[in-house]
Amino acid sequence: MKWFFRLTSYAVLILMFSVIVLIILPGVRYFFRPGFFTDFPRASMTEGGVFPSIFGSLILISLVFVIVIPVGLLGSIFIAEFSSKRLSVVLQSLAGTMNSIPSIVYGLFGLSFFCVNLGLRTSLISASLTLSTMAIPFFINSAVEFLRSVPKELREGVIALGANRFETTLMVIRSSKNGLLTTLMLTLGRAFSETAPILITGAVFYATKLPSKLTDPIMTLPTSIYAIIMNLGETARWMAQGMASMMTLVMIVIYSIVQILRRRTNG
Amino acid sequence: MRKSLLLLILVIATLINAETLVIKGSNTVYPIAQLWVEQFQKMYPNVTATLEGAGSSTGISALLNGTCDIANSSRFLKAGEVEQMHKNSRYFVPLVIAYDGIAVIVNPNLGIDSISIETLNKIYTGQITEWSQVDPKLPKKTIAAYSRNTASGTFEVWLEKVLKGEKLSPRIQMLESSQAEIESVAKNQYAIAYTGMGYVTSQVKALKVEGIDPTIENVLSGKYPLSRPLFVFFDLSRFNNMWPENNVIADYIRFILSPEGQKLVEKAGYIPAYGTSK
Amino acid sequence: MKKIGETLFKSIVFTAAILVAAALFGIIFFLFSESLRAMKEIGWDLFSTEWFPVWEKPDFGIRTMLLNSIILTLWTSFVVFSIGIIVALYLHSYANKREKELMLRVLEYVSGIPSVVLGFFGIVIVAPILLKAGAWTGQNFFNASFMLSVLTLPFMISLSYQSLEKVPKEISEAAVSIGARDFAVMIVELRYAMPGIVNAMMSVFNRIFGETMIVLMVAGGSNLLVRSFFDPIRPLTATLGSELGEVEVKSLHYSALFFIGFLLLAISLAITLLTNYIVRWRERWIRG
Numbered sequence: 001m002k003w004f005f006r007l008t009s010y011a012v013l014i015l016m017f018s019v020i021v022l023i024i025l026p027g028v029r030y031f032f033r034p035g036f037f038t039d040f041p042r043a044s045m046t047e048g049g050v051f052p053s054i055f056g057s058l059i060l061i062s063l064v065f066v067i068v069i070p071v072g073l074l075g076s077i078f079i080a081e082f083s084s085k086r087l088s089v090v091l092q093s094l095a096g097t098m099n100s101i102p103s104i105v106y107g108l109f110g111l112s113f114f115c116v117n118l119g120l121r122t123s124l125i126s127a128s129l130t131l132s133t134m135a136i137p138f139f140i141n142s143a144v145e146f147l148r149s150v151p152k153e154l155r156e157g158v159i160a161l162g163a164n165r166f167e168t169t170l171m172v173i174r175s176s177k178n179g180l181l182t183t184l185m186l187t188l189g190r191a192f193s194e195t196a197p198i199l200i201t202g203a204v205f206y207a208t209k210l211p212s213k214l215t216d217p218i219m220t221l222p223t224s225i226y227a228i229i230m231n232l233g234e235t236a237r238w239m240a241q242g243m244a245s246m247m248t249l250v251m252i253v254i255y256s257i258v259q260i261l262r263r264r265t266n267g
Numbered sequence: 268m269r270k271s272l273l274l275l276i277l278v279i280a281t282l283i284n285a286e287t288l289v290i291k292g293s294n295t296v297y298p299i300a301q302l303w304v305e306q307f308q309k310m311y312p313n314v315t316a317t318l319e320g321a322g323s324s325t326g327i328s329a330l331l332n333g334t335c336d337i338a339n340s341s342r343f344l345k346a347g348e349v350e351q352m353h354k355n356s357r358y359f360v361p362l363v364i365a366y367d368g369i370a371v372i373v374n375p376n377l378g379i380d381s382i383s384i385e386t387l388n389k390i391y392t393g394q395i396t397e398w399s400q401v402d403p404k405l406p407k408k409t410i411a412a413y414s415r416n417t418a419s420g421t422f423e424v425w426l427e428k429v430l431k432g433e434k435l436s437p438r439i440q441m442l443e444s445s446q447a448e449i450e451s452v453a454k455n456q457y458a459i460a461y462t463g464m465g466y467v468t469s470q471v472k473a474l475k476v477e478g479i480d481p482t483i484e485n486v487l488s489g490k491y492p493l494s495r496p497l498f499v500f501f502d503l504s505r506f507n508n509m510w511p512e513n514n515v516i517a518d519y520i521r522f523i524l525s526p527e528g529q530k531l532v533e534k535a536g537y538i539p540a541y542g543t544s545k
Numbered sequence: 546m547k548k549i550g551e552t553l554f555k556s557i558v559f560t561a562a563i564l565v566a567a568a569l570f571g572i573i574f575f576l577f578s579e580s581l582r583a584m585k586e587i588g589w590d591l592f593s594t595e596w597f598p599v600w601e602k603p604d605f606g607i608r609t610m611l612l613n614s615i616i617l618t619l620w621t622s623f624v625v626f627s628i629g630i631i632v633a634l635y636l637h638s639y640a641n642k643r644e645k646e647l648m649l650r651v652l653e654y655v656s657g658i659p660s661v662v663l664g665f666f667g668i669v670i671v672a673p674i675l676l677k678a679g680a681w682t683g684q685n686f687f688n689a690s691f692m693l694s695v696l697t698l699p700f701m702i703s704l705s706y707q708s709l710e711k712v713p714k715e716i717s718e719a720a721v722s723i724g725a726r727d728f729a730v731m732i733v734e735l736r737y738a739m740p741g742i743v744n745a746m747m748s749v750f751n752r753i754f755g756e757t758m759i760v761l762m763v764a765g766g767s768n769l770l771v772r773s774f775f776d777p778i779r780p781l782t783a784t785l786g787s788e789l790g791e792v793e794v795k796s797l798h799y800s801a802l803f804f805i806g807f808l809l810l811a812i813s814l815a816i817t818l819l820t821n822y823i824v825r826w827r828e829r830w831i832r833g
Contacts, residue, residue, distance in 0.1 A: 229668055
């Protein structure tokens with residue numbers, strides 16, 4: 001019995017490990033090509049670098065960060081601290097439900113609401129708003145748990161010392177900051193890797209310059225990987241491979257940080 | 268910290284005024300457009316150009332939606348699109364920028380050199396499913412037939428000239444790009460596909476259609492049955508129905524029709540519509 | 546002064562939370578209203594088998610794509626549930642500390658791989674292998690199923706493992722003390738951890754059904770009803786991903802695509818609600 005379980009588990013382990021290795025290793029050597037990180041792609045992506053995609057992804061994530069922090073954090077605070085039991089159950093299950101909606105549906109919503117209805121067209125702002133709509137429920141779902149985990153005694157202690165609601169909330173945030181940071185990193189990591197929603201609301205295959213206004217379309221790492229693989233040949237594949245390695249490494253770094261934060265909270 | 272710095276850069280960049288030229292459309296024309304945009308950028312450094320090649324229909328839709336400046340297309344407008352254009356008081360100027368033949372490609376190891384349009388029709392409507400039905404000397408293997416997806420102008424031309432309006436068999440696999448078709452055929456011994464001539468490389472074999480080779484001469488003389496012009500459309504109604512004189516679209520069009528622009532058409536493997544010598 | 550600040554703060558956080566609720570209803574509303582045209586003009590023909598959106602006499606039948614989506618999801622879920630539970634049981638009952646840490650860490654990293662990168666892997670590495678194995682095309686049902694399993698297995702394993710770990714020691718010790726052997730003890734623990742495991746199963750099912758990038762890249766592109774593992778298929782999400790770029794806004798084709806989106810939304814909401822209901826019912830059953 002035991003050997004069967006062990007065999008399956010090790011088979012899975014080896015498989016998963018090989019997937020990671022086969023994705024990262026072939027691409028790493030392209031990092032050392034001169035200009036990989038700083039040049040624009042040239043000659044149909046057969047030469048040059050991936051700078052505009054990196055820039056696009058970074059700008060996108062920054063905008064999502066700016067939108068998600070206030071709405072997500074404040075929303076979580078409301079659910080954890082201020083709302084009645086019934087309302088918080090309703091809101092939490094709403095957030096949970098939104099979490100399980102397929103990402104392409106968010107893309108459709110973004111397309112019909114932000115791009116067409118609000119007239120924002122294929123642009124950086126449409127893509128960020130769409131991604132934020134996806135990211136906020138994800139953030140709230142996780143952040144509420146962390147805020148709730150602050151023990152009651154701590155809260156009561158601070159109130160006994162004369163703090164008002166606002167100051168109590170600050171204290172709760174400070175004590176769950178590791179958990180909140182974890183949630184933030186996971187949310188940004190999620191936004192970084194998503195492709196479907198931004199494919200139809202904000203991204204283009206090739207732009208000659210960096211986006212200079214919010215209404216400009218952008219190149220991003222995931223959409224460029226998709227575009228190269230589906231549209232260009234073997235000669236451009238190296239660029240997609242490099243980007244795939246880069247993205248996976250970034251996610252590994254994010255998860256490592258999350259693991260460190262987790263270990264710190266658990267003493 | 269780094270993120271707020273980037274935000275600052277974005278704000279500063281917003282203050283810099285730059286003109287944007289949005290080009291969308293044909294995947295077939297894409298390699299030409301890429302060369303054009305790169306050269307155009309060097310000639311007009313103030314201009315930002317964005318390029319996409321998801322298919323002719325995407326370009327024409329974008330022109331109708333007002334979300335692009337230039338639409339590349341490997342087909343002319345459909346009747347429905349012309350109606351839409353009139354209904355919205357728009358006028359899409361069609362410019363022929365190159366000529367192209369649709370090459371029918373198979374794997375170099377497959378023992379067939381020529382094919383008829385009727386056979387192609389039967390394969391793509393699903394009446395023929397194995398190579399031995401095409402030619403008894405060929406192996407009895409399933410034909411892996413590929414097609415461009417419905418956004419493609421190349422597909423629309425195929426629909427008109429080969430399928431003659433009939434429905435595509437569900438066995439046919441839709442691919443997103445011409446390059447994907449080249450790769451699939453190069454890797455699969457029993458594959459067949461069709462792409463613009465400019466995409467053909469030594470990895471695949473281009474068949475004679477009705478006994479005629481897809482060469483430049485045969486396309487120009489009209490002998491090759493699957494020839495077609497490649498177009499660039501732009502919306503004249505944006506310029507009050509007068510030919511644009513002093514803006515980025517005018518500059519771009521002047522460039523692509525000039526001998527330097529047409530030389531790039533040749534470089535991409537297509538047939539220039541106008542002269543390439545000064 | 547303090548009172549005003551407090552009330553202001555309260556209203557700000559309230560607004561933020563309400564925005565979320567508004568978003569959900571907004572999504573449902575927009576998807577529904579954009580698909581109305583398709584529902585009116587195409588009606589029940591939406592469920593016919595052929596999808597030919599750009600022909601002179603277009604067909605907008607989603608039945609084949611829907612069936613393909615369902616078959617792909619059911620099969621992949623089955624594989625992921627079985628392997629997932631086995632590995633979770635191994636980690637819970639047999640593995641030592643180092644094995645646990647190693648597995649969980651590797652699994653966590655794999656769960657972070659973006660889906661577009663997994664699609665890349667499917668095209669670049671898996672497809673050529675399948676071609677050599679005799680498939681008539683490298684992008685097919687098997688490829689999609691395999692990459693989807695890689696996508697969801699880490700989640701299944703880690704959630705099941707956590708549910709098993711939450712089983713109180715008394716239960717397992719009680720089982721052992723009445724003479725049950727390894728296998729029987731596992732069954733007892735599984736029964737107790739059912740709510741968590743069922744939750745994981747439904748989430749996996751939902752995730753696979755709604756996944757777009759992987760199927761767009763590796764499932765192939767034909768609209769055949771799948772008959773063999775090496776057949777290429779076109780699930781609903783792939784059609785959306787592929788055709789949304791080209792469609793003319795507000796055309797009938799556009800509306801039909803939104804209908805597909807609305808259907809996906811409805812199905813995933815239904816699965817989520819069902820999961821919540823089952824989990825709560827099961828938990829009540831266990832508490833007694």
